[in-house]
């Protein structure tokens with residue numbers, strides 16, 4: 001009997017694998033067949049990407065011939081062309097070309113298309129992977145309905161220096177959390193299978209280590225050990241490959257002396273070699289040509305040679321390939337097989353997206369209207385925005401505010417603006433209905449419209465003008481409670497927005513002092529794209545919410561938290577410094593030979609004599625309107641072998657009066673290794689919901705992967721010895737501890 005079943009299985013398996021294989025061969029066969037028909041100029045065309053004229057996200061080079069080049073099959077992709085109307089127009093030009101190879105349309109759909117979600121750093125503060133996947137899923141559905149095939153997201157750069165304005169675009173400082181988020185976001189954008197009508201290609205960027213720019217100055221050099229590169233900066237990119245990311249984008253920076261765009265170690269040895277990446281790599285805007293500025297190529301021709309040799313498949317807006325690649329092949333300086341490999345990678349994606357079957361399948365106006373006005377999208381945006389808010393302080397439980405308050409003064413430069421809630425990298429849709437963005441003022445009116453609401457701007461985001469203070473103080477004087485909303489304007493963090501000072505800009509902290517002096521109950525909302533420094537506010541104001549830039553539903557989400565309809569559950573994905581002088585500062589640092597035993601010790605220890613050694617707010621920190629107790633930590637054993645594991649269990653109880661969510665964080669410390677090991681590293685977490693008084697068990701598994709690291713020879717693995725296990729509510733609030741041995 002068994003024999004028959006097994007032989008039936010074999011027949012079925014061989015049929016299925018041959019079908020799948022023949023399907024795969026079908027696409028590869030089509031690509032090969034098309035490649036054979038292409039001229040060298042048409043091949044180079046597929047490697048050329050131009051920007052549309054609707055929006056520029058980099059330095060523009062005027063080229064009046066774009067449309068004729070598309071008609072002649074000399075362009076493979078356009079970015080910054082959006083909407084079914086414009087994408088259809090451009091695609092019609094491509095369909096006039098000899099081989100009718102469709103264009104790819106790419107766009108920075110970083111945190112939403114029409115519905116704008118919280119900036120990625122804010123979403124990372126939610127520690128809710130499902131919510132982040134949903135956010136990317138909705139963003140993809142809206143973009144795909146508007147003719148977009150490809151988003152230049154997720155940005156997965158680990159970043160530990162908040163002077164760098166692009167921290168807003170990533171998942172913060174931690175490799176484990178950043179890797180989990182990278183995986184979820186790629187899955188969200190691409191859906192179950194690439195080519196779905198509501199999916200777009202993802203693009204893991206910026207490969208690699210762009211977030212480690214010296215001094216936090218954008219585009220600056222990066223210099224680090226290979227071990228740090230593998231240990232800290234590469235894992236989120238590997239997670240993106242594991243999630244099936246269709247494309248990668250390389251980065252502007254030079255890494256250890258070689259620009260990423262011309263770096264074959266990164267793009268060929270690691271990405272396409274070791275990791276087996278089958279998609280394609282697009283350069284960042286102009287980064288191929290910028291290798292001349294780097295001093296890595298003497299001219300555009302040498303830059304083109306370096307880039308194609310290193311594995312940069314598509315040239316975004318530098319024209320280096322268009323101007324030089326065919327000639328380099330003719331001069332036998334570039335083997336045509338390198339060009340063919342790049343072309344095949346790009347054509348394969350166009351087949352997978354179904355564009356050869358129907359080049360206009362993503363440009364359907366009716367579908368666009370439906371997708372862009374789905375009320376479920378706004379609801380999802382409101383929910384993840386509330387989950388992204390971090391409660392930094394709540395003295396005497398001033399929050400949540402009562403809905404019966406008679407008079408509320410809502411003060412500050414962030415109260416009424418619309419656009420600023422979208423933050424950087426929001427898609428600017430032309431005929432966008434401004435009502436689509438719920439301002440913070442509107443959110444308050446929606447929540448407590450029956451109260452008397454007083455408004456005063458107080459001051460601007462920047463500048464030293466305090467003329468508005470008197471009106472603001474007067475409004476506060478007439479109110480029962482004051483909400484003050486301050487921070488950064490939408491373009492004070494983002495690309496090319498590095499800041500040498502990350503203090504609250506302008507005279508905003510003086511405004512806080514003036515309002516605090518009225519003695520009225522005061523809640524401060526800090527809106528920003530990065531960790532800011534606001535020491536006086538943090539030390540003197542009773543209640544503070546970090547509200548980042550929360551997107552289209554900012555006003556409603558903030559009101560939900562202010563009045564307790566959502567109990568804040570966010571945890572900081574980046575360390576907040578006391579001063580810039582501490583930077584870079586991050587939680588998983590090495591211990592050094594002279595660690596400071598506490599935050600005031602200075603004698604012959606690693607510390608500052610003029611500042612506490614600790615951060616202002618630590619990684620993983622965030623309060624709730626309730627409290628949580630951790631208990632009953634149990635380990636299934638205190639020894640494990642590499643092929644074994646240890647089961648960890650504990651109980652978490654909601655010891656307060658309202659339901660809430662807690663992010664239970666598991667950290668490990670390897671007590672001694674063949675290289676020094678961090679004082680702690682996040683190795684797992686669970687976000688759990690508990691009713692008031694409820695207790696829930698939480699379980700983790702410690703296996704060898706959680707103990708492994710790169711040794712001095714870049715060999716990845718674990719080493720016998722002792723480990724400390726820490727379970728906490730933040731990296732600085734460890735509730736339970738235990739030790740175990742790897743034998």
Ligand code: GLC
Nearest residue numbers: 057058108152205284285495
């Ligand atoms: C920009 C950014 C990159 C973006 C690209 C296209 O310069 O560095 O993240 O995707 O150009 O807009």
